Amino acid sequence: MSLIKLREITKDYQLGKTWVHALRGIDLTIDTSEIIAVMGPSGSGKSTLLHIVGCLDIPSAGTAQIEDIATESLNERQLVRLRGEKIGFVFQTFNLVATLSAQANVELPMIFQRVSRSRRAQRAAELLAKVGLSDRAKHRPNELSGGERQRVSLARALANDPDIILADEPTGNLDSESGNTVMELLKRLKNEEGKTVIVVTHDPEVAAFAERVITLRDGLIVKEKLND
Amino acid sequence: MIKDLFSLAMRSIFTRKLRSWLTVIGIFIGITAVVALISLGLGLERTIIDQIGQIFGVDTIMIIRQPERPGAAPPLIAIDFDLIHGVEGVAAVATLRSETGFVSKVAEDDAPVRGLLTVVGLSQKMISEFQPFIGEFTLKHGRILTADDTYKAFLGHGVATQLRATIGAVIEIEDQRFEVIGILEPDPEEMRAQAGVFAGQPPVITDETIFIPFALIDELFEEAGAHFFLVKVDEGAQIAQVAEEIGTALTAAGVANAVVMTFEDIQQPISMALRAVQGFLAALAAISLLVGGVGVMNTMYTAVLERTKEIGVMKAVGAKNSHILSLFLIESGLIGLVGGVIGVIIGLLLSTGTAWAVLHFFDIEIMTVISVPLIAGAIFFSFIIGSLAGMLPARRASKLHPIEALRYE
Structure with missing residues (x-):
């Protein structure tokens, strides 16, 4: 079943005085429980593509459907809701809230979904256990290593049990061992829980974890390859 | 949330x-x-x-006559005591009038002493009921006025010294003879009768004052009346109501321009x-x-x-x-x-x-x-x-x- 359907997606935005044509016509279908890597040089439109799938942005033209919902028809409130329920983000720079403990960071998305306090604490503990950080729950981000931080951020992405996990260079700031741990976790989520994972990366080793690798250049898909 | x-x-x-x-x-x-x-x-x-x-008393009512212009000393007001006593709830009525009079003491042996001095006419109740208004009189010699006294006076310490008066001496106020029956101790506080301030009167300086019965002051000075009257109400009486009834009684009796003030009005x-x-x-x-x-x-x-x-x-x-x-x-x-x-x-x-x-x-x-x-x-x-x-x-x-x-x- 196709979970994400992108048709003729273009995205233009203004940067200072010049218009940037970030995406120039993307057609892409992603199935449920697929792990896909998006590669390409800087400025090729990888992040923009991720933002559109993540409902952080809407396309300038074309249609983006997530579970048959066309995101361009949604208002901001509805986008926020879809994002909160269906999508989890993992960022290159982790983007944890520095003032909150690992546990509280994982609870954060559930606060905005009005999950009860006790349910939140329980779920956060489960997720931290899943990423192997039960003993780090009370630590603040600055007391954790890069790899640990990224695993907290992954636990946070899973907080509202989303169908789709979007990871923007998740291993970009990690050593290869930590990077592999994170990728193994993402793969396990796909295999065991049927999550759909989209990973933006420069690193061919990371891309090797994916079932399918697409390469962008100047806002177009120039190559699509299935891994064995 | x-x-x-x-x-x-x-x-x-x-x-x-x-x-x-x-x-x-x-x-x-x-x-x-x-x-x-x-x-x-x-x-x-x-x-x-x-x-x-503390000075005025929350159960006190003051009656003055409307001054001709705001801030001016109120003119004299003449009221029959019985008229106010007739109002229900009135416990006591008192008044005070302060004047400057020509006073002399004729001495048998040496030259006469004379001068313009403050003469205050006190009603008897002023001393017994409204003491905070004029303060306590502490006597050095003799006694203060009682209800039966006529043509008697008691003197502040300063004025007694000035007149060289002793108990039993006779002084003349506006050509009327008075017998000195008491002399007060020197008053360290000096200022008395602060209540006069509320009626636009300067306070009385006890040391410099000759006190005589209020009833006689009308005889000595032109125009009858006092600068203000004080009324004490019965315990538990509605002050505002008593004040209103006094006002009505005064109007009925033809006393013009009377102002009846309670503690509230002053405060x-x-x-x-x-x-x-x-x-x-x-x-x-x-x-x-x-x-x-x-x-x-x-x-x-x-x-x-x-x-x-x-x-x-x-x-x-x-x-x-x-x-x-x-x-x-x-x-x-x-x-x-x-x-x-x-x-x-x-x-x-x-x-x-x-x-x-x-x-x-x-x-x-x-x-x-x-x-x-x-x-x-x-x-x-x-x-x-x-x-x-x-x-x-x-x-x-x-x-x-x-x-x-x-x-x-």
Whole structure:
């Protein structure tokens, strides 16, 4: 079943005085429980593509459907809701809230979904256990290593049990061992829980974890390859 | 939900301790000033009213004649005592008239002593019932006037010395002979009959005064009457009602332009004047609150800038604009609230301390008033200032585009 359907997606935005044509016509279908890597040089439109799938942005033209919902028809409130329920983000720079403990960071998305306090604490503990950080729950981000931080951020992405996990260079700031741990976790989520994972990366080793690798250049898909 | 946003806001306030405290200082200085000034003002007001009450008596009614122009001494008013006694609820009536008269003492042996001196006609009840008005007379020799006395007088110490009068001496006031029956001790306080002040009369200086029965003063000076009458009401009587009935009785008897004043009437304009001063001072202090509010706004703008990325993350993980707005509003409101609470505490300490210092160093007692509405109002007001100051920064935060916020370095 196709979970994400992108048709003729273009995205233009203004940067200072010049218009940037970030995406120039993307057609892409992603199935449920697929792990896909998006590669390409800087400025090729990888992040923009991720933002559109993540409902952080809407396309300038074309249609983006997530579970048959066309995101361009949604208002901001509805986008926020879809994002909160269906999508989890993992960022290159982790983007944890520095003032909150690992546990509280994982609870954060559930606060905005009005999950009860006790349910939140329980779920956060489960997720931290899943990423192997039960003993780090009370630590603040600055007391954790890069790899640990990224695993907290992954636990946070899973907080509202989303169908789709979007990871923007998740291993970009990690050593290869930590990077592999994170990728193994993402793969396990796909295999065991049927999550759909989209990973933006420069690193061919990371891309090797994916079932399918697409390469962008100047806002177009120039190559699509299935891994064995 | 609110509870969770609340604890998130608390967290960010406490992790930026120094800046938060500095901002709180900006608020609490203003609140401290407002609370201290108003508390002291209220205390001062109560002290003054209390003192007026001690002199004038809350159960006392004063009758004067409408002055020709405001501020002028009221003209004489002549009232039959029985007329007022006829009103239900009246316990006692007294009056006093102060005049300057030509006084002389004819000495048998040496040259006569004479001069213009203050002569006060006292009704008997003035001494027995309205003592706070004229103070206690402490005798050195002889006795003071009783109801049966006619053409008798007692003298202040200064005037007795001046006239070289002793008990039994005869003095002439406006060509009428009086026998001296008493001489007072020197009066250290000097000023008496303060009640006259309420009727626009200068206070009587006991030491320099000759006291005679009120009934005789009409004979000595032209025009009958007194400058004011005092009425004491029965215990438990409705003062306002008695005052009204006295007014009606006076009108019925044809006494023109009589003004019947109760303690309330006297205290009210004083209270109003004090409150106006208080309001003015509080308004001045409130300017510093405004500055504090700008400080909060500044801090919140900085916080929004600093946490742009955090805002982006929150939006990415499902925070609505309203969540972000509430988060920052709660934060600035809390800063205001904490500033308000601290300001109230310090303000009350300051006013109590000032009252203590005034008592200690100047021996003037000012009551300290802890006003619940003032406390509640000050705390609420500081919360509102904090929230208002946070409004614009919070709006800016909530309107940030998630992608731009995430990209912000």
